[in-house]
Amino acid sequence: MLELKDISITFNENTVNEKKALQHISLTVNDGDFITIIGSNGAGKSTLLNCISGSYEIDEGQIILNGKHMEYMKEYNRAKKIGRLFQDPLKGTAPDMSIEENLELAYRRGNEQNSLYHRFFKIGLTKAERKLMKEKVSLLGLDLESRFASKVGLLSGGQRQALTLMMATINTPDLLLLDEHTAALDPKTAKQVMEITDQLIKDEKITTIMITHNIAQALHYGNRLIMMNEGKILYEFSNEEKAKLTIEDVMKLYQQKSHNDFSDSMLLD
């Protein structure tokens, strides 16, 4: 379970460029939840994920994952429990290393795999481990298992993103953060990668937060929906509420909000 208690972060504080990127966000993510987040540019969606993963340090509030405080934990330490995917499909893999080497690196990050012996003297994967990796990768249905020795740089964006997904979930993480991970792919590949993601999350019951710009996607996947604006959570929908929502409803809610913003600024003038 992930608990965000009243977290805030401000960039460029006390300058003209001051931006209150997150303002007193509180959110409880239950085990097995698959939350989708929508919101316009600058709403603070990515900032929220970056705060959870530790790329940014929050100014106020608490981040608690399974009872453990994470506010001051280093990014690479949080990464032991948190898997991440970015929009850029090139970000999650090392291009000059083979598929097997990339997977091995991800696989050995689990604690019991991380002893001094494993770090300095364990060379390559055992036969059983390699078989396991190939089985896992074959689930992607992209025929990557037959190209285990090829360099990842030779793969397409979609293949790389699918591989990144496999790497992020090979040791089931406590939390999976997806930051528009299909947005940079062509529509067909995006759909394919999204289907694979959904299947994996269901099979392994991974607690997930996913950002998307695609309202249809946000409505179709997951069991909760959050709408963000200007660093705040605007609306939250449970599974039942979400099932009744249509794209038009969401658009209307958006427009209402932007109308409010408009009148607010008019009042100020």
Added chain:
Amino acid sequence: MSLNTILGAIELGLLFSIMSFGIYITFKVLDFPDLTVDGSFTAGAVTSAVLSIAGHPYLAILAGTLVSCFAGMVTGFLHTKMKVNYILAGILTMTGLYSINLKIAGGTPNLSLFNVSTIFTEFHELLTSIGLPSQVLERSNLILLLLIVIACMLVLNLFFKTQMGLALRATGNNEEMVRASSINTDAMKITGLALANAFVGLCAAIYTQHQTFYDISQGIGMMVVALTSIIIGETVFGKRTVLNSLVSIVLGAMIYRLLLSFALAQGMDPNDWKLLCASLVAIVISIPTIKLFIEKRRKRARRYGGK
């Protein structure tokens, strides 16, 4: 060139390939141009010289390696933890080392290891005691260096397959991904710099014993020497896998020495050599940009009919 000159060049090529392994780790694997090298080479050399003169040839090699290794860690610490720009971090360590090197040598800028027992004399004695023929004994230095280089190559090749080695390669390749894989990239960079400079120190320690001479200016331009050999090696012999790269580096270092001997035999001024090397490195690294420029020019010519 006589056979002796050629074998001499190969011997030095082998010796300097040990340093190239170090530069390979920083420059190629970590993508971190490390300027500590010019200073840490001298540090390894002077430590080795002092201890050899004191009568500890083996300890000399070990200590020389460790001193340089420590210098690498300092650069790594400055860059990762103190956020000093990597070029400046290297230069700072290198500059500081100059004074330290003078101190280790007891204030003198050079030392002679004449008639001092070294790993080469010890190995020669060992081979003599086995009773090998004189043709083999004559080449004892070459044999010893060959053994050392092969050992280094095997150890490095295995290292790059361990979790640590993979993480090191990935750090130079895609730092963000490594951090997302719960690996401390700062620690990886410091480790990489320490390991790289350890190889530089090992090379320097052996070099001093080989030359039976130490000089404070021995390290100047060493980084470019190693880089030139790597570039020659990888261009001619490829870099598909790690092992392929390592073999290319050894062969590249030999070609470098052979070219140098050849140029000197043709009557080239030895002082011009460094300019030639620096130009070569600059040109090879610029080739992709030059290609792009020519490509653009051609495109423009095609579109506007050569105007």
